[in-house]
Amino acid sequence: MLNDKLTNYFLPASMRYNKAHARYDEFHVLISSFILGPPIMGAFGIFLLSQGKSLLSYFIFAWSFTSLVILFSIKYFSHYRIPMGMLAIFSYGMTYTFISDTGMIYSPSMTFVHMYLLAGIWTDKKWGWMFTFSNLALIVYIYYQSIALGLDSRYSATLGSPVYVLGLHMLFTIASGTLLGYEQYVQESNRRKIKDMQDQQIHVLDETVKKRTEQLNTIRQAMAADFHDYTGNMLSAITRQASMLKVQLQGNLDVLPVVESIIQNSNDLYASSKDFLWNLNHDSDDAAELFEYLTGYGQAFYNQFDISFSSGKSVDQHQLHQLDPFAALNLIFIFKEAMTNVVKHSAASEVELSMNCRPGRIVYALIDNGRWKQESSTTQHYGLENIRKRSLKNNFEFALSTYDFRTRIEVAVPYVGTGDNNSYMYE
Amino acid sequence: MNSRITIIEDNEKIREGFAAVVESSGRYDVVSQYSNCEDAISHLPEDSPDVVLMDIGLPGMSGLEGTTRIKKRLPGCIIIIITVMEDSEKVFQSLCAGAGGYIVKNSNVEEIVRSIDEALAGGAPMSLQIAKMVVQSFNRSNDSPLSARETEVLQGIAQGKSYTKIATELFVSKDTVRSHIKNIYQKLAVNSKSEALKIAGNKKWINKQW
Numbered sequence: 093m094l095n096d097k098l099t100n101y102f103l104p105a106s107m108r109y110n111k112a113h114a115r116y117d118e119f120h121v122l123i124s125s126f127i128l129g130p131p132i133m134g135a136f137g138i139f140l141l142s143q144g145k146s147l148l149s150y151f152i153f154a155w156s157f158t159s160l161v162i163l164f165s166i167k168y169f170s171h172y173r174i175p176m177g178m179l180a181i182f183s184y185g186m187t188y189t190f191i192s193d194t195g196m197i198y199s200p201s202m203t204f205v206h207m208y209l210l211a212g213i214w215t216d217k218k219w220g221w222m223f224t225f226s227n228l229a230l231i232v233y234i235y236y237q238s239i240a241l242g243l244d245s246r247y248s249a250t251l252g253s254p255v256y257v258l259g260l261h262m263l264f265t266i267a268s269g270t271l272l273g274y275e276q277y278v279q280e281s282n283r284r285k286i287k288d289m290q291d292q293q294i295h296v297l298d299e300t301v302k303k304r305t306e307q308l309n310t311i312r313q314a315m316a317a318d319f320h321d322y323t324g325n326m327l328s329a330i331t332r333q334a335s336m337l338k339v340q341l342q343g344n345l346d347v348l349p350v351v352e353s354i355i356q357n358s359n360d361l362y363a364s365s366k367d368f369l370w371n372l373n374h375d376s377d378d379a380a381e382l383f384e385y386l387t388g389y390g391q392a393f394y395n396q397f398d399i400s401f402s403s404g405k406s407v408d409q410h411q412l413h414q415l416d417p418f419a420a421l422n423l424i425f426i427f428k429e430a431m432t433n434v435v436k437h438s439a440a441s442e443v444e445l446s447m448n449c450r451p452g453r454i455v456y457a458l459i460d461n462g463r464w465k466q467e468s469s470t471t472q473h474y475g476l477e478n479i480r481k482r483s484l485k486n487n488f489e490f491a492l493s494t495y496d497f498r499t500r501i502e503v504a505v506p507y508v509g510t511g512d513n514n515s516y517m518y519e
Numbered sequence: 520m521n522s523r524i525t526i527i528e529d530n531e532k533i534r535e536g537f538a539a540v541v542e543s544s545g546r547y548d549v550v551s552q553y554s555n556c557e558d559a560i561s562h563l564p565e566d567s568p569d570v571v572l573m574d575i576g577l578p579g580m581s582g583l584e585g586t587t588r589i590k591k592r593l594p595g596c597i598i599i600i601i602t603v604m605e606d607s608e609k610v611f612q613s614l615c616a617g618a619g620g621y622i623v624k625n626s627n628v629e630e631i632v633r634s635i636d637e638a639l640a641g642g643a644p645m646s647l648q649i650a651k652m653v654v655q656s657f658n659r660s661n662d663s664p665l666s667a668r669e670t671e672v673l674q675g676i677a678q679g680k681s682y683t684k685i686a687t688e689l690f691v692s693k694d695t696v697r698s699h700i701k702n703i704y705q706k707l708a709v710n711s712k713s714e715a716l717k718i719a720g721n722k723k724w725i726n727k728q729w
Binding site: 319321327331332333338339369388442 | 530532533535536537539540543576603604624625627628646647648676678679680681682683684687693
């Protein structure tokens, strides 16, 4: 957990928490390695300093310091090659000091040289194999130093000739460098292939989604055009013919209500089809767009009467979240009902539609300066009952309040992502 | 003397329905009915209408082009668009072409007669969406031809206010508001050329093919 936090801290800003970044793996491995390095090596340095091994401990402190430089260089410059070169020099200085203290080419500490190769290839997947050559150069240098110090004459009888030891170390370096380098190359190559395949699949999926969306839009537009060309005109024709009939049948009280009912039904179907088409053709899950649609409806509706209508939203665009697509149509039905009720029952002269936000919900409200008919057990208020039922069914919070000679109907709608908005239904 | 009305609508039932409604008012005479613009334009001199009720989606010449041609030949004639969707882009384009207002096809008898009355006497209705397109259209031109009052009325409509609200705020009558709307329509037609149509093209009011 702490290691993750530290690793993310030292990652360049563009890669932080962005595993899809092309160089994320490379930097992640480097950082997680160098985070552990300084404290571990620092402990070695302190111990060796206390034992009088000053040169070695200085190399170790320099190494630890350079590790920190690498971490900050990665963080601020996304670069590590130059400090990494410095680190390699200190590492070799450290290793050589160890080896020179313990028998040169015959020293058991020669293992550090091979370990360094392993660590180099593991840490730097791209160029780590080059440590094979620097290691070979160091081994040859140690060999000549061993000869110069006359160690061959002392140890060759028990540990073998220096050429034999040199050969073994060189062969081991070449073998492990080649094998590990090749392994890294194969792994990188496979990783690239998998990534290419993933990219290709994502591209195919993107294209499919795009195509489907275009098809859906075409279907939507075709439906809307069909409504316009056929259904809309047909409903208009029914209304027109029924209106003619109504004019001709003036005075016939038996038939007139039926004709009026036909006109009413046709008008209702026409109006609800219009709402349905808007829902289909617009970003009906956009809270602000829905608010504008409701405002437009209210404006046209109240223009028929001597009622002042206005709207206002006290919410910034960035505060608005997506609504469930089914929520819009239900809200339209609710507020149409509420707006009609204002005219029918409240005797209001002023009406205001408003929108604001509260955590997890967008609140739409209709406020008027009239008084709504009180609900009672004997006289049920069907408009309010409908609004209440629809709100309950769709997980909206509904509230009716009266204050300062005003009536306020409020519907709070959960937005997508709040987890409690999955029960929208048409009636 | 009654105003003379011509109806251009390809749907026979709607056309006859409109004719019956208009005639029933007793204030208007339907002098002719056509199913296409071409026939209507060829009979324009003898019909000499005061008002034309025009469908947008007509076979052959569109209602939009028909509006332009009729206004060219009879500038005093008021053209009222009859449409299924009042917020469509085509309605805005028709207003730019010189139409003096619009009526929703499903409107009831009273609404139709009132809309014709209003178009002749004052401004025809204007919806919020249409008002927004009109605002943008005037914003594009450096010198807006609208007076300060007309601009206030237009902004009020674009903000979703009802005529009563606008009238109250401006201390004028509703009829004065309507009169301003009529002027706005007239200035829109004069002011808007291809620029206004470009704005409509960028919007997504209902369907682009309408």
